Amino acid sequence: MSVVGTRPELIQAAPVSRALAGRCREILLHTGQHYSVGLSAALVEELQVRVDRWLDVGSGSHADQTARTVLGVESAIAAERPDVMLVRGDTNSTLGAALAASKALVPIVHTEAGARSFDRTMPEEINRLVVDRLASVLCCSSDQGVANLAAEGITQGVSVTGDVTVDAVRVNTPTEPDAVAIAAGLGLARVAFALATLHRAANTDDPARLRGILTGLGRVGVPVVLALHPRTAEAMAREGVAAPPSVRVVEPLAYRTTLALLRLARVLLTDSGGLQKEAYVLGTPCVTLRDSTEWGETVTAGWNRLAGADPERIAALARDFVPPQSRSPLYGDGHAAARIADAALAA
16 A cells, blocks of 8 residues: 655655556555645646545644544545555654554555654654654655764664655656757746746745745746645745746646656745755756755755745745756666665555
8 A cells, every 4th residue: 555645745646556566456545635636636646546446635734644544544544454554754644644554564664764854843753753753664755864864863674765755757758859848838938037836834834935026036037936835825924925027826736747847947946845846856956945855865966945034035045056067867867766666565
C-alpha cells in the first residue's frame, strides 16, 4: 500500500508505481489532504496515476488531518491487508499513514528519510522525526540524510536511493522548444520572468509574513508569475491583501507547465520543499521564502538561498543571485524509483 495526500507526493508516486508494476500488487491510497482539482484530480489525470482508494481528509488542523488519516488508513489496512506500507516525505498524510501501519504491525518504507530542517517550529519537521522512528526501511535522498539519521542513532535499514524527484523531472520536463512554446503562450520569455509559489501555513496564516513576501515579490525587478495555492488565495482575501502590479497571479499550474516555466525562469521564489529540488535539478536559482530548509544541500551548493519573509532580502537575493557554474548530482542519477521499489519488495 502506497499513501499520498498532496501534489508533491503524487508526483513522487508515479515513477515508483511504474517501477513496481508487474512485480507486486500496489494499492495507491490518496488521503485527500490536497483536495482542489488543480492539486489532486487534474494531476492524477496528467500523470496517469491509478488511485485505488480515496479518503476525504480535506483541510483542517494538523490534529484533525492526522486523525482522519489514521482512521481512514486503518480501515484500508484492515480491508486490503498489505504486506508493506510505503510513505513519502513529511505531510500529515505521511504521519497518519505511518501511525496506522505501525499499530497494525505493517512494515513501513519511508522515502526522503533523514531530511532535516532542524527547526521544530515546522510541523513537517515533527512529522519527519516521528516517521523515521517508525520506519523499518529508510530511503534517503542524499548522503546528508544518512548522516542526519546516524546523528540520531538510526543506522539500521538506511540506504541512499537518490530522490525520485529527479526521476519525475527527467520524465516530465518538456523539451527546450516545447518549454519555450509553453512560456510564449503565457506571454513569457526566457529569463525575463520569475516563478513563485507560496502555500505554507507559517507564511499564509501570518499577515505580516504574507504582506512581506508579496511586497518582496513585487520588487524582484522582472515580472513574477505566482501560481496561487487555494490556502494563499483565502488568506489574501481574508486580510484584504492584493498582489503587487508586477506579480501575475494564476491558478495552480499543470505539472509539466510548471516544469517548463521553471526551466526558463530567471529565478524561483518558493516555500515549497519539492520545488527547491526541482529547481536544482533544472539549474534554476532558488530563493526560499522560509527561515530554514530541509534541503540544506542546495544551499551549501550555492543554488538556494534563504530569504524568510523580509521584502528587501527577498528582492535583493532574487535580483543579484548568480549561482555557481556547476551542479553536483546531489539527489542521484534518476533511478531512485527502481531502488525504492527494490527496498519495498524486500521489506
